[in-house]
Amino acid sequence: MLLMSVWSCFFGQDEEDGTETGEGDEWMQGKTLIKPLDQLDLTEAELKEEFTRILTANNPHAPQNIVRYSFKERSYKPISSVDQLAVHFVLEGNLLHQDSDEARRQRAKQGDVEEGGGEERADSVESKAGKKEQKITNQFNFSERASQTLNNPLRERGCQTEPPPRANFSATANQWEIYDVYLEVLQKQEKNKEKAKAVPKKDDDKGKKKMMLVETQSDDITKVAKVAKIIERMVNQNTFDDIAQDFKYFEDASDEYREQEGTLLPLWKFQYDKAKRLSVTALCWNESYKDLFAVGLGSYDFTKQGRGMLVFYSLKNSTFPEYIYPTTSGILCLDIHKHLPYLVAVGFYDGCVAVYNLKEETLQPIYKSTAKSGKHTDPVWQVKWQKDDMDNNHNFFSVSSDGRVVSWTLVKNELVFTDIIKLIIEIFDNVCRPAACGTSFDFHKQIDYLFLVGTEEGKIHKCSKAYSSQFLETYNAHNMAVDAVKWNHFHTKVFISCSSDWTVKIWDHTIKTPMFTFDLNASVGDVAWSPYSSTVFAAVTTDGKVHTFDLSINKYEAICQQPVVAKKKTKLTHIEFNPVYPIIIVGDDRGYVTSLKLSPNLRKKPKEKKGQELPKGPEVEIAKMEKLLSLLREPENSNA
Amino acid sequence: MTIHHTDMPEEMRVETMELCVTACEKFATNNESAAKMIKELMDKKFGSSWHVVIGEGFGFEVTHEVKNLLYMFFGGSLAVCVWKCS
Numbered sequence: 142m143l144l145m146s147v148w149s150c151f152f153g154q155d156e157e158d159g160t161e162t163g164e165g166d167e168w169m170q171g172k173t174l175i176k177p178l179d180q181l182d183l184t185e186a187e188l189k190e191e192f193t194r195i196l197t198a199n200n201p202h203a204p205q206n207i208v209r210y211s212f213k214e215r216s217y218k219p220i221s222s223v224d225q226l227a228v229h230f231v232l233e234g235n236l237l238h239q240d241s242d243e244a245r246r247q248r249a250k251q252g253d254v255e256e257g258g259g260e261e262r263a264d265s266v267e268s269k270a271g272k273k274e275q276k277i278t279n280q281f282n283f284s285e286r287a288s289q290t291l292n293n294p295l296r297e298r299g300c301q302t303e304p305p306p307r308a309n310f311s312a313t314a315n316q317w318e319i320y321d322v323y324l325e326v327l328q329k330q331e332k333n334k335e336k337a338k339a340v341p342k343k344d345d346d347k348g349k350k351k352m353m354l355v356e357t358q359s360d361d362i363t364k365v366a367k368v369a370k371i372i373e374r375m376v377n378q379n380t381f382d383d384i385a386q387d388f389k390y391f392e393d394a395s396d397e398y399r400e401q402e403g404t405l406l407p408l409w410k411f412q413y414d415k416a417k418r419l420s421v422t423a424l425c426w427n428e429s430y431k432d433l434f435a436v437g438l439g440s441y442d443f444t445k446q447g448r449g450m451l452v453f454y455s456l457k458n459s460t461f462p463e464y465i466y467p468t469t470s471g472i473l474c475l476d477i478h479k480h481l482p483y484l485v486a487v488g489f490y491d492g493c494v495a496v497y498n499l500k501e502e503t504l505q506p507i508y509k510s511t512a513k514s515g516k517h518t519d520p521v522w523q524v525k526w527q528k529d530d531m532d533n534n535h536n537f538f539s540v541s542s543d544g545r546v547v548s549w550t551l552v553k554n555e556l557v558f559t560d561i562i563k564l565i566i567e568i569f570d571n572v573c574r575p576a577a578c579g580t581s582f583d584f585h586k587q588i589d590y591l592f593l594v595g596t597e598e599g600k601i602h603k604c605s606k607a608y609s610s611q612f613l614e615t616y617n618a619h620n621m622a623v624d625a626v627k628w629n630h631f632h633t634k635v636f637i638s639c640s641s642d643w644t645v646k647i648w649d650h651t652i653k654t655p656m657f658t659f660d661l662n663a664s665v666g667d668v669a670w671s672p673y674s675s676t677v678f679a680a681v682t683t684d685g686k687v688h689t690f691d692l693s694i695n696k697y698e699a700i701c702q703q704p705v706v707a708k709k710k711t712k713l714t715h716i717e718f719n720p721v722y723p724i725i726i727v728g729d730d731r732g733y734v735t736s737l738k739l740s741p742n743l744r745k746k747p748k749e750k751k752g753q754e755l756p757k758g759p760e761v762e763i764a765k766m767e768k769l770l771s772l773l774r775e776p777e778n779s780n781a
Numbered sequence: 782m783t784i785h786h787t788d789m790p791e792e793m794r795v796e797t798m799e800l801c802v803t804a805c806e807k808f809a810t811n812n813e814s815a816a817k818m819i820k821e822l823m824d825k826k827f828g829s830s831w832h833v834v835i836g837e838g839f840g841f842e843v844t845h846e847v848k849n850l851l852y853m854f855f856g857g858s859l860a861v862c863v864w865k866c867s
Binding site: 305306307308309310311312313314315316318319322323326 | 783785786788836837838839840841842843844845846847850852854857858860862864866
């Protein structure tokens with residue numbers, strides 16, 4: 142049956158009804174037109190009739206007669222125009238107008254996200270913002286984020302070779318370098334020549350070479366030593382420049398307002414490391430080299446006897462001594478020869494005396510007294526050079542606690558001693574005459590044979606070199622040991638003595654009683670006359686003070702009392718005036734030597750009278766002293 | 782003339798030294814010309830590139846190819862330094 146309907150469709154057109162006629166015979170037969178039974182039978186004329194068909198855009202599905210109820214007219218009315226729109230496809234979109242609310246909200250949200258996202262966009266945003274006025278060229282918001290790095294040139298390993306090896310070399314080309322090189326070459330050439338000649342003369346050459354080497358070595362050291370010394374002095378001068386300036390030029394201006402008093406200006410301080418535990422036991426200026434002075438170091442303490450040292454300082458170099466001589470026993474006294482500045486006589490605690498020659502390289506004395514050659518049995522307290530004797534031999538005197546005053550003569554290689562005098566204690570003319578202990582002595586400046594000896598008992602004996610057993614005079618000077626006795630440099634009759642009994646006394650050697658007595662409230666270690674004035678002297682005490690007196694200004698009191706050391710416990714042991722410069726050196730028991738400058742008030746010369754020329758020279762000084770003494774003598778004479 | 786320092790092979794050293802002496806004698810007053818002559822001849826003979834310094838007072842620190850440095854003195858006061866470094 143299905144087949145049949147298919148066939149009818151082929152042949153039939155408008156009508157759908159497919160008749161089942163047309164049996165299975167149809168397709169066996171050829172194409173013969175077969176009219177379906179229900180086909181309209183039309184005449185030919187009717188067949189040729191043309192019918193017009195119009196195609197419109199009307200939606201065939203759209204209804205053509207929509208009727209709506211109109212409430213106004215209360216009846217159904219047909220709508221004239223019917224919507225012919227046929228929707229084929231609908232898709233919901235999400236585009237917003239940029240100025241609409243929703244769009245703004247969304248942009249705001251986007252802005253937050255962008256900032257948190259990264260700074261990279263900032264540029265673009267900024268550039269966008271900046272370029273809003275202009276035409277926005279960067280449409281896609283593109284920003285270059287890559288940074289330029291070193292682009293290594295591409296090299297192909299396959300055909301590259303290794304570069305040749307390189308090395309660094311450096312040198313300097315100066316005149317002296319060239320000179321040195323030429324010298325070396327010369328030497329090498331000479332060596333080669335020598336080697337060529339060496340076959341016949343081997344030994345000689347070797348010897349010569351050795352000599353050459355030794356010489357060059359010693360030359361180098363000595364040359365450098367001298368230069369080094371100069372440089373050391375320069376450095377010291379620079380370091381202590383202000384002290385050097387003070388030493389030379391400073392004059393205390395306030396002295397004008399101080400009437401009589403003066404001051405001491407501290408200058409250099411000399412100390413030597415290895416001598417720290419030793420006391421300064423002797424000081425002596427060198428007469429020929431005015432800036433050189435000797436310091437003897439030892440110990441006054443009976444229980445603490447150890448080694449000693451002889452040290453020479455120069456004012457030009459305050460940090461290190463010029464010469465150092467260590468000794469086995471403590472030094473107690475020393476003296477530098479007046480005319481031969483290299484000869485130094487030294488007295489030791491163990492009783493020996495020795496003579497050092499500064500010119501020698503060795504650290505040993507050139508002469509030393511031994512037990513056999515008459516050394517003292519007790520400490521030697523003072524040594525003093527004398528004038529050369531008749532055989533032109535140098536000689537010096539020494540005084541010691543064993544009561545002997547001995548003269549030593551330097552004869553060729555030996556030290557020959559001669560007892561000059563033996564000090565004895567007179568005890569009521571008893572047979573027993575124990576030896577007194579001499580602690581100091583001084584020779585008269587003009588009268589050669591006259592000298593004074595101070596003893597431990599406090600007596601001062603005036604002696605002569607000629608008389609060996611008797612004293613010319615004895616003065617009961619002090620209650621304790623006489624520490625120093627010194628003749629005045631100008632006045633021939635005056636001498637001064639100091640003692641541990643706190644007093645300093647000035648004497649006229651013709652009179653048995655002292656002219657002046659000064660009580661200094663502390664044990665006096667040393668006293669010294671000034672070389673420029675007959676009335677000025679200075680004393681040092683164990684309480685660390687220096688007392689300076691000028692008798693022409695003030696007869697009763699010191700014009701300057703000044704503590705000189707930092708620590709109060711340090712005792713001052715010795716004092717010496719410089720023969721030329723207005724400075725003094727003071728030694729203490731800690732091994733320090735302090736140099737001080739005297740202020741103008743301490744160095745006063747007698748005032749000029751108008752119209753009169755100021756007389757200079759020692760006569761003035763003598764006259765000054767004489768004046769003072771005469772004042773004293775007259776009342777004495779009147780008393781006596 | 783004396784050689785102060787060199788690491789050239791024997792033949793090269795002798796040749797270079799001769800060349801330097803000739804140049805310095807020829808241009809005794811003009812260091813620059815002497816140096817120029819030495820440099821050009823060295824470049825020709827031993828390859829580029831050479832550097833030459835002639836003077837009486839100078840210090841230097843150079844990087845040179847190994848076995849291509851000569852430092853010598855001439856005439857008691859002149860120093861010549863020749864080195865190769867490309």
